Amino acid sequence: MSEVAKKEIRVQPICSGTVIDHITAGQALNVLKILGITGTSWGIVSILINAPGSYGRKDVVKIEGRELVSSEVDxxxxxxxxxxxxxxxxxxVQEKNQVGIPSHVEGVVKCINPNCISNSNEPIESKFDVDTREGKIELRCGYCERVICENIADHLL
Ligand SMILES: Nc1ncnc2c1ncn2[C@@H]1O[C@H](COP(=O)(O)OP(=O)(O)OP(=O)(O)O)[C@@H](O)[C@H]1O
Ligand SMILES: [Mg+2]
Ligand SMILES: [Zn+2]
Structure with a gap:
């Protein structure tokens, strides 16, 4: 490939939509899962995994023609x-927002304690207090106090 061609090839810019940037490296596919985007979804989506960022590797997801709702951002x-x-x-870029970390989430994550009342047949919605420790998220169940700090994506409802 010629030097000129190398410089000209770019991901096509989005006319309107959302760019989710500075995603923790390795989480892009979990972001798609949160947004309900599958291989048969309508619309153009570009995914960058392990892109070089200013602070090491990052993932980026670009979605054409869609804006996110607050429950997705949470x-x-x-x-x-x-x-x-x-x-x-x-x-x-019309608007740039850092994702806000909620101090409390309800009905978003499933408790990992099988004996937790939120996992019983009672009509009880899960609730967690959210904390950040050294840049990592920690969730503490509001019922049984069990802490989730690893693989949170696997426990999203
Ligand atoms: N029209 C567009 N189509 C696709 N991606 C875009 C478009 N405009 C901007 N982006 C992407 O959106 C992100 C934010 O764009 P911006 O121009 O604010 O970059 P930046 O100054 O590097 O931002 P930051 O400081 O947040 O890293 C970048 O990843 C950029 O590549
Ligand atoms: Mg940048
Ligand atoms: Zn619990």
Missing amino acids: KISLISPGATINIIRDYD
């Missing part, structure tokens, strides 16, 4: 607290 913040949500309109 879930993304739990698996990738450093992510930024860039809203693209008319090819430009």
Whole structure:
């Protein structure tokens, strides 16, 4: 490939949609899962895994023609607290927001304690207090106090 061609090939810019940037490396596919995007979804989605960022590796997800709702952003913040949500309109970044880390989440994560009342047949919604320790998210169950700090994506409801 010629030097000129190498410089010209780029991911096609999005006219309107969302760029989720600075995703914790390795979490891009979990972000897609949160957004319900599968291989047969409509719309153009580009996924960058292990892209070089200013602070080491990062993942990036670009979604054409879609903006996120707050419940989706809350879930993304739990698996990738450093992510930024860039809203693209008319090819430009119109809005840039750091994902806010909620102090409390309800009905978002399933408790890992099988004996927790939130996992019984009672009509009880899960609830967790959210803490960050050294940049990592820690969830403490509001019923049994069990802490989830690893593989949070695997426990999302
Ligand atoms: N029209 C577009 N189509 C696709 N991606 C875009 C478009 N505009 C911006 N982006 C991407 O959105 C992200 C944010 O764009 P921005 O221009 O704010 O970059 P930046 O200054 O590096 O931001 P940051 O400081 O958050 O890293 C980048 O990953 C950029 O590649
Ligand atoms: Mg950047
Ligand atoms: Zn519990």
